[in-house]
Amino acid sequence: MPMKFKVEEIKKIAKNLFLSAGASGQEAEIVAEEIVEASLMGLDSHGIMRISQYLEQVNEGLIKPDRAINIIFETSVSAIVDCDWNFGMVCARKMTDIVIEKANKSNIAVAVSRHCNHMGRLGSYTQRVAEAGLFGFAAVNSSRHGHFVAPFGGADGRLATNPLSYAVPTGGNPILLDTSTSMISEGKIRVLMHQGKELPDNCVLTYDGRPTNKPEEFYNPKKGTILPFGGEMGYKGFGLGLLVEVLGSTLSGIPVTPDGEKDEYINGFFIMAINPKIFGIENELIENMEILKEYVKSARPAKDSKGVFMPGELDFMTKAERLKNGIEVADETWKQIVNAAKLFNVAL
Amino acid sequence: MPMKFKVEEIKKIAKNLFLSAGASGQEAEIVAEEIVEASLMGLDSHGIMRISQYLEQVNEGLIKPDRAINIIFETSVSAIVDCDWNFGMVCARKMTDIVIEKANKSNIAVAVSRHCNHMGRLGSYTQRVAEAGLFGFAAVNSSRHGHFVAPFGGADGRLATNPLSYAVPTGGNPILLDTSTSMISEGKIRVLMHQGKELPDNCVLTYDGRPTNKPEEFYNPKKGTILPFGGEMGYKGFGLGLLVEVLGSTLSGIPVTPDGEKDEYINGFFIMAINPKIFGIENELIENMEILKEYVKSARPAKDSKGVFMPGELDFMTKAERLKNGIEVADETWKQIVNAAKLFNVAL
Numbered sequence: 001m002p003m004k005f006k007v008e009e010i011k012k013i014a015k016n017l018f019l020s021a022g023a024s025g026q027e028a029e030i031v032a033e034e035i036v037e038a039s040l041m042g043l044d045s046h047g048i049m050r051i052s053q054y055l056e057q058v059n060e061g062l063i064k065p066d067r068a069i070n071i072i073f074e075t076s077v078s079a080i081v082d083c084d085w086n087f088g089m090v091c092a093r094k095m096t097d098i099v100i101e102k103a104n105k106s107n108i109a110v111a112v113s114r115h116c117n118h119m120g121r122l123g124s125y126t127q128r129v130a131e132a133g134l135f136g137f138a139a140v141n142s143s144r145h146g147h148f149v150a151p152f153g154g155a156d157g158r159l160a161t162n163p164l165s166y167a168v169p170t171g172g173n174p175i176l177l178d179t180s181t182s183m184i185s186e187g188k189i190r191v192l193m194h195q196g197k198e199l200p201d202n203c204v205l206t207y208d209g210r211p212t213n214k215p216e217e218f219y220n221p222k223k224g225t226i227l228p229f230g231g232e233m234g235y236k237g238f239g240l241g242l243l244v245e246v247l248g249s250t251l252s253g254i255p256v257t258p259d260g261e262k263d264e265y266i267n268g269f270f271i272m273a274i275n276p277k278i279f280g281i282e283n284e285l286i287e288n289m290e291i292l293k294e295y296v297k298s299a300r301p302a303k304d305s306k307g308v309f310m311p312g313e314l315d316f317m318t319k320a321e322r323l324k325n326g327i328e329v330a331d332e333t334w335k336q337i338v339n340a341a342k343l344f345n346v347a348l
Numbered sequence: 349m350p351m352k353f354k355v356e357e358i359k360k361i362a363k364n365l366f367l368s369a370g371a372s373g374q375e376a377e378i379v380a381e382e383i384v385e386a387s388l389m390g391l392d393s394h395g396i397m398r399i400s401q402y403l404e405q406v407n408e409g410l411i412k413p414d415r416a417i418n419i420i421f422e423t424s425v426s427a428i429v430d431c432d433w434n435f436g437m438v439c440a441r442k443m444t445d446i447v448i449e450k451a452n453k454s455n456i457a458v459a460v461s462r463h464c465n466h467m468g469r470l471g472s473y474t475q476r477v478a479e480a481g482l483f484g485f486a487a488v489n490s491s492r493h494g495h496f497v498a499p500f501g502g503a504d505g506r507l508a509t510n511p512l513s514y515a516v517p518t519g520g521n522p523i524l525l526d527t528s529t530s531m532i533s534e535g536k537i538r539v540l541m542h543q544g545k546e547l548p549d550n551c552v553l554t555y556d557g558r559p560t561n562k563p564e565e566f567y568n569p570k571k572g573t574i575l576p577f578g579g580e581m582g583y584k585g586f587g588l589g590l591l592v593e594v595l596g597s598t599l600s601g602i603p604v605t606p607d608g609e610k611d612e613y614i615n616g617f618f619i620m621a622i623n624p625k626i627f628g629i630e631n632e633l634i635e636n637m638e639i640l641k642e643y644v645k646s647a648r649p650a651k652d653s654k655g656v657f658m659p660g661e662l663d664f665m666t667k668a669e670r671l672k673n674g675i676e677v678a679d680e681t682w683k684q685i686v687n688a689a690k691l692f693n694v695a696l
Contacts (some may be wrong), residue, residue: 025398054658060457077456078626108425108456112627135599154656166591168599174592177587209650222547231579239525239659240588243514246523251516253627255636256643279460279601288603292593295604299502302557308502311587330451 002328009266011036011328013348017337019085019187021058021146022065024074025032027090029073034089039327042318043178045187049333054087054118062119069094073113076106080253081113088119092269096125098134103273112252113136113269122165123178123312126269130167130174133285135274139164141248143263146257149182150225152238155209161185162244162245167312176312181241183227189215202231227284358675359384361696362399366435366683368692369406370413373439382437386469387675390666391526393535394469397681399410400688402435403467407691411435411465417442420462424454428601429461436467440617444473448480451621460600461617470513471526471660477621478515478522481633487512489596491611492604495532498573500586503557505573509533510592515660518637524660529589531575537563548581634667 005013014032023031031054039047057063067084069091074080079098083091095111102109119125124142129136142160149159165178183203192199192213206212207222218224229237248268250256257263277284293310301307338348353361362380371379387395405411415432417439422428427446431439443459450457467473470488476486490508494540497507513526531551540547541563554560555570566572577585597615598604605611624633641658649655686696 012642034394034461052572073626073628077454077627080628106425108458110456110622135594149652151644151647151656153650153653154644154648155650155653158644158647158656168594175590177584177591179584179587183581186628209648209653211651229581229584230577233531233577235659236525236527236577239527242523242644242659243525245427246483246514246637247517249634249635250640251622251627251629252631253632253636255501255632255639274458274599276599278421278423278458278479279599280421280428281599281601284601284603285599288601289594291603292598296499296502296506296590299499299504299506300557302498302501302503302553303559305501305503305557308499309528309583311583311590 002330003334004063004224004326005038006326007036007323010039010048010329013337014048017051017055017341017344017346018065020341020346021055023087024066027065027087029317030093034093034120034124036327037124037175040319040322041123041315042123042322043121043315045185047168047330048327049336050118050120050335052336055337055340055343057117059340063209071098077102077109077110079109081111083113083116085115088117088269091116092119092125092271093128095269095271096128099271099273100129100134103129103134104132105276106193107207107278108273110270110272112248113265113267114254115265116269117266119267119269120161121178123167123176123315126165126167126178127174127176129271129273129310130169130176133169133276135169135276136167136272137165137274138269138271139244139247140270141245141268143265143268144259145263145266148186148223148226149228149241151242152203152228152235155205155225157223159228159238159245160243161226162227162248164240164244168289169286170293171286173312173316175289175293175310176315178312181229181237181244183229183237184233186226189218193219203227281303287324351462352674352676352679354540354674355384355388355671358387358396358677361685362396363401365399365689365692365694366413368689368694369403371435372414374412375435378441379435379437382441382468382472384675385472388667389469389471389663390670391469391471391663393533396675396677397684398468400681400684403542403685403688403691405465407688425450425457425618427457427459429459431461431464433463433465436465436615436617439464440467440473440619441476443617443619447619448477448482448614451477451482452480452624455623455626456621458618460622461613461615462594462602463613464617465614467615467617469526470511471524471663473619474515474526475522475524475660476515477619478517478524480621481517481624483517483622483624484515484619485513485622486617487553487592487595488614488618489593489616490615491613492575492607493611493614496534496571496574497589498553499590500576500583503553503555503573505571507593508573508578510589510596511590512588516637519634521660521664522665523637523658525643526660529585530578531577531579531585534574537574541567550598551575554648568592587601600640672692 126136
């Protein structure tokens with residue numbers, strides 16, 4: 001029987017745990033907020049189940065709370081931000097605030113990261129840009145350690161699941177796409193294996209480069225690969241995954257880590273904000289977006305479909321439901337949190 | 349038996365035709381170059397077969413050669429460019445030059461279009477940005493007239509095939525992705541119908557919203573829809589198609605045309621250039637990209653695969669082959685060019 005928490009309740013628990021782990025008040029607040037928001041939006045893989053992981057990573061010295069996050073190089077339209085291994089969410093939030101501020105002054109701005117840990121739900125940051133009235137775009141790659149995804153035609157992992165996201169203000173919730181460029185996540189493969197279930201078709205290759213539906217063949221005898229998004233047209237998903245790789249690290253100044261060397265980052269985060277006033281529509285953007293939304297949603301439903309939902313719409317519906325009814329936390333997840341809390345002498 | 353032309357030969361024919369149709373010398377040169385380059389790169393649908401179409405559109409007053417293309421609003425990082433219905437390619441080329449110039453001075457730049465005709469191969473313009481040493485990104489939407497693509501879950505066309513493209517400099521040809529966000533193009537459906545062939549699975553819905561493999565069911569009894577890219581995960585392709593719609597017109601200042609009104613554009617073109625020097629790597633970008641290229645291509649080939657090709661790599665191979673051996677032009681295409689030439693009293 002999973003436990004159920006009210007939002008403020010689980011957020012308070014998370015915040016206190018991160019405080020105990022050495023985060024400043026502001027950092028603990030941000031990480032707790034981002035984690036709970038991910039669970040609210042239905043992205044459980046980036047939500048409450050990450051609390052124990054982050055605590056363990058602080059304990060292992062991988063996350064270094066309370067380290068100063070500094071801009072190491074900037075122009076009026078850009079910033080390179082060194083996170084110095086603080087919480088990735090704290091860094092991503094700061095970078096988001098930087099591009100919003102710069103785009104308000106200079107119309108467009110981008111920021112890229114250095115020494116950044118896992119930064120959670122990518123859509124959180126583009127959403128924040130859209131809520132500031134701007135167009136937001138973001139991408140996040142991962143270091144070589146997370147390269148499970150094969151390039152199209154290949155049988156070795158060369159990219160991570162590399163999500164990209166954009167958000168645009170409307171009269172209601174923003175239009176918010178937050179999508180990986182692969183067919184499935186490694187976490188999902190593990191879940192299906194533990195449940196004794198089969199993989200969906202055309203998502204995973206064995207080490208020998210053969211398609212498989214058996215989750216265990218992804219891990220044994222040697223690690224297989226996840227396919228890029230798109231099936232037979234996977235060259236499109238690969239091309240988009242490569243875009244994320246380029247934005248997250250190559251273009252922003254960090255080449256792929258040579259084999260055997262220590263990675264310079266966990267996540268490479270790229271975020272951009274564009275001020276609609278450069279298109280002469282300081283005030284009309286929301287009106288234009290409402291017209292577009294109405295037009296797109298007016299399409300008749302396809303056979304067996306519940307109709308058209310704008311990117312993010314279902315997630316905001318999940319959020320409304322969970323805000324009202326609370327968030328379920330699996331027993332195993334709670335057990336892991338309780339155990340991780342002990343690392344910092346907190347009894348839950 | 350298709351005719352075969354040397355590149356310079358067909359380019360000269362095209363240039364002379366556009367001159368006869370009223371284009372300035374520079375305009376005729378650009379349009380001929382863009383068209384022939386599209387055929388060279390293997391994108392025949394945007395190549396030589398467009399010559400007759402553009403000539404006819406000039407004749408009908410839809411394309412207005414020699415009209416001045418003006419920046420109607422600009423900042424140091426942006427420009428709104430009014431094409432005044434000149435050739436779309438002339439406009440897109442000018443916009444590309446504008447973002448390159450601005451990004452060289454101001455580090456980042458975007459340009460959006462007004463009253464723009466069909467601008468051809470999208471990748472041509474990002475490639476040009478990359479060849480100038482910058483990162484290029486572009487998207488192009490179409491007016492309501494071209495809305496064949498259903499939103500995910502829907503059964504009415506609400507988007508065009510909405511391609512997006514990016515290009516990055518390397519030591520050799522740029523990395524160059526140029527990809528639609530739909531499963532198939534309307535042109536391809538027509539070709540398959542004329543050939544008496546079936547459609548691939550999960551590409552097209554009938555007017556009633558049922559999947560079909562029969563090309564004629566896309567047209568009869570009422571127009572069906574093309575599915576967004578991604579099959580069961582078509583919400584991803586829809587989200588990306590909507591991004592292109594937003595960049596091409598909504599964000600850039602033009603709402604969807606109300607039903608029954610004259611469209612304000614054929615293509616809505618968005619292009620962006622980012623100068624790598626804002627990431628502290630004025631000189632290392634090419635080196636970083638070569639490391640990435642080598643790493644990605646070193647993946648072992650999957651079963652039955654010829655190995656890994658970087659985005660654009662196969663197109664540049666097609667170009668090398670056609671530069672050497674010439675470009676084939678189908679009899680029907682040549683007949684259409686000969687007929688269109690007569691509109692301007694040119695005998696071929």
